[in-house]
Each structure stands twice: as C-alpha cells, then as structure tokens.
Amino acid sequence: MKSDISGFPEFLPNEQIAFNNVMNTIKEHFELYGFVPMDTPAVERIETLLAKGNDSEIYGLYRLADENSKKSLGLRFDLTVPFARYVSSHHGRMIFPHKRYQIAPVWRGERPQYGRYRQFYQCDVDIIGEDELSISHDAEILKLITETLRDLNIPEFTTKVNNRKVLTGFLKHVIVGEHAEEKILECMHLIDKIDKLSVDEFWKGMEEFGISSKDLTKLKSFLEVEKRGSNEEILKMLKPLNFSAEFNEGVSELETVLDLLKKFGIEDRYVKISTSLARGLSYYTGTVFETSFDDIKDIGSIGGGGRYDDLTSMISGSDKKFVGVGASIGISRMVPKLIDKGLLNCAKSTTSQLLVTVQNRNFIGSYMKLSGKFRRLGIKTETYLQDKSLGAQIGYASRKGIKYVLIANDIELLDNKAIIRNLETKEQTVIRTEYMGKEVVDLLR
RNA sequence: GCGGGUGUAGCUCAGUUGGUCAGAGCGCCAGAUUGUGGCUCUGGAAGUCGUCGGUUCAACUCCGAUCACUCGCCCCA
Structure with a gap:
C-alpha cells in the first residue's frame, strides 16, 4: 500500500475493487440481519469529541469561518461518539431496540506506519436499547461478525471473548483505596497487553497497583486458566473461584453468551474465552471480544467490540440511559495486508463484463x-x-x-x-x- | 509527542574513493502479425538524480538546511 500523503491510503483500481467487494459483503451481512444504514457528518463539535477521546486523537481542529463564533469542529476519530450524539439528539423518534450500521472513514492524529493510518474505514454495527437490552444481542452481534468474516474468504481467524465484570469483579477487591477506579482501569489495560509484554515486564508493571502478593498469585492462576482447554473447561475452572458477586455475574454472562452462540449455530472453533482480554475503550461494561487472524500476527486485531451500559452519558447529562452492544471491523487494516500477502483476489482492474x-x-x-x-x-x-x-x-x-x-x-x-x-x-x-x-x-x- | 531510515525514469532499484554515471529490469508505445489478447523478437518514448544553499576546476556522489515518504515507541482499528 502506497500513499502520497502519509497515512491517507489510496488504492489502484484492482485494489479498490477488492476493497469494495469486502465492504459490500460486510454491508450485505449487516443488512441481512436488519441493521439500518446510518450516516453522520465527518465533523462533530470539539466538546462532543473530547467527551471521549483526547486531543491527540483528533486530526485537524477546524474553527468555523465565522471568527466571532466560539464553536469549533473536529473530524471524528471513531463512529461511536457520533452515534452516541445521534442517539441523544434523535431518540424521541427512534424505535428501540435500534439496530444500525455505519461504514465510513474516521481520522486520527497519530503518526502513521504499516497497518496504521490517519484516515481509515470502520464498519460498525450496534444494537441499542432504552434502559435495558437482552444479552441475547451480545450473542447475535458475535454471530453476525463471525458469519461476515467467514463469508469474506479470508484466512482463519478466532475471536477472543471475555466479560469486563470478570476482570473488574476481581480487581475491585484487590485494588482499593485512593484513585482505585483509575488504577483498576490502568491495571485492566496492562492485563490486556499481557501477550505483548515479557513475563518480567508484565509482573513488574503489576506491582505498581499495590496488589498483595497473595492476590497476585490468585491473579496469575486466574490469567492462566485460558490456556487450559476448551471454553467449557475454562468456565468450569472459573466458576469455583468465586472472587466476588460481580465476578460471578461476569462468568455467568460469559457462559450465557457462549451457550447462546452454540444454539445460534456458531462453531466452537471461532470463539475462545480469554480471561486477559479487556480492550482499551473505557466504556465497555460487559461482554468484550476481539478478532485476529490465526496466522497473521503483525497487524493486530481486525475487529472487536462489546457491551456498554451507558452510551450517551458521556455526551449528554440526560437521565435517559441507553444500553448497547456493538462491533467494528477494521477493513483498512485488513485489506491491504491481505493484498500484500496475495490472499485476496485482485486480478480485475475493471467491473466490466x-x-x-x-x-x-x-x-x-x-x-x-x-x-x-x-x-x-x-x-x-x-x-x-x-x-x-x-x-x-x-x-x-x-x-x-x-x-x-x-x-x-x-x-x-x-x-x-x-x-x-x-x-x-x-x-x-x-x-x-x-x-x-x-x-x-x-x-x- | 520521542527516536531511527530513505529520497535517481510510471514501478522496483543499481550507480564503486567526487572525474562519459545519467543506467538495468519490469511497465508503457510501435512493428514483426491487415479482423483476435497473453509468449517471443526488434525498435521507441521517458528522469533539472526531492528542493534550496555550500565546498570544489568538477557534485547523483561530500557538507548544511528544508520538504516528503518510511520504520520503531506511545496509542489504537
């Protein structure tokens, strides 16, 4: 993949056709499940964007031409914040549970490198409910993502699944005192990166959270559970740990989701419990998942998502609560990699027959x-x-x-x-x- | 934001300690092949050697600046 302007990729005709084929397949699957298309402006108010992201993520801060106006706009860095804003301003005329998809570019002010761009496409699906949303939708989203990726004829992939409550339910008990909430979040992020760090680096980092050595031992055995067998066996090992009510709830939700997936016809090989999976985004509260290729490791995840219990609170102070579960597929990262490896057919430079x-x-x-x-x-x-x-x-x-x-x-x-x-x-x-x-x-x- | 690398034809790159060094392969165009593509052969077009400045009798080659691209880290999809 070559780009004349760093981080803003362009395709040749044959690559663009391959890219669009992937995008269309994703779109078709989303619509087959009844998700409706949604589009929002490329820009949002800076205040809206800053409600979630930090300054460095917002690429290009635009001030409106009117010099007297204090309003300023910035390019969106994901599709969730615009969605939250959309829901908080239109919920009166929406029908819930609301199922939408959005396939659109987003922009980030980060330094580009291979597989990482300043402009890239996200393919988002979300189901959002007022006040509550059945956990069956978590399984539905996972089924949809799995089937979509399967039908793209891409290499073997696996989705790691976890539940935030499993991690927080444990950490809340071992990290207490001042700034406990922030520390728990930081600690979760560190756990999320366990595969990228060396054993020493990881445990050295863990020491900073003031966890007792007894609890660290517990954590260690807990994190190793995922290496020991099938999902059923992992669940069997997790249940008796009984760290806290929240932990137990997380395990139970995880079990429910996996059980539903089986009933929905998703084979076990696509989904694997990972007790260390947290995902970076702070708004996830329950189910979390992340998909990667089995044999292509250098581009990170190709998709992921999870459940959030309060989508709009970060945008508006309203007392309405919107609960959702969503997922995103990162095609801008995935497609060029597959083209480079010759794993995606791009023989045609035309759509003509x-x-x-x-x-x-x-x-x-x-x-x-x-x-x-x-x-x-x-x-x-x-x-x-x-x-x-x-x-x-x-x-x-x-x-x-x-x-x-x-x-x-x-x-x-x-x-x-x-x-x-x-x-x-x-x-x-x-x-x-x-x-x-x-x-x-x-x-x- | 921090730290490296690179910049010569459309593409991938070669260019020896500064002195016919402006080249190769691929691609492109034309012909061999007057209704039929891929292969082969023959011929052809194409570069102010990123930009500006400096050193020198002489700079693609050395020095400086600048721009661009790129790779790691941070963070993420």
Missing part, C-alpha cells in the same frame, strides 16, 4: 446501440472508442480482466451477427443480436 470492440468507426453509433442492448440485460458493458487495432482493443480487455469481447465488422453488424469471445477459454460463439435474452446473459456469466 464485456468489451464491445469497434472495427469500423463509421458505425460507431451502431456499436454503441449494441452495447446498450447488453446493458439493458444488466451486463456491465464497455464500448472501445479509441482508434486502435482490434488486437490492441482485445489486449486492453485482457489486461483489465474483462472476460468477454464482442467482435463484429460492418458486414456482421448489418447482418445482426456478432462474435463473443471468452478471453479465458478462447471459446468463440456467434450470436444473433436483434433479440437477445437470457441465453446471452447465461453465455456471458
């Missing part, structure tokens, strides 16, 4: 009319309008990946005859062009 070649330019109108007949049959058709030899015209089709060319000289044209050549098999078929129907559509498939 047929090229109508032009041999006698005096009949250009007839060729165009003929093209129109194919278009009305739903066949994506190009007419070759440059003054080049037939060989060059076919070469053009071949290089772009157009599978069929139509060849006809003026005599054939007047006789309502044409040759359809399949460039992959070299097969040629003579067709009649006055009344074309299903047989032509089948031929060009």
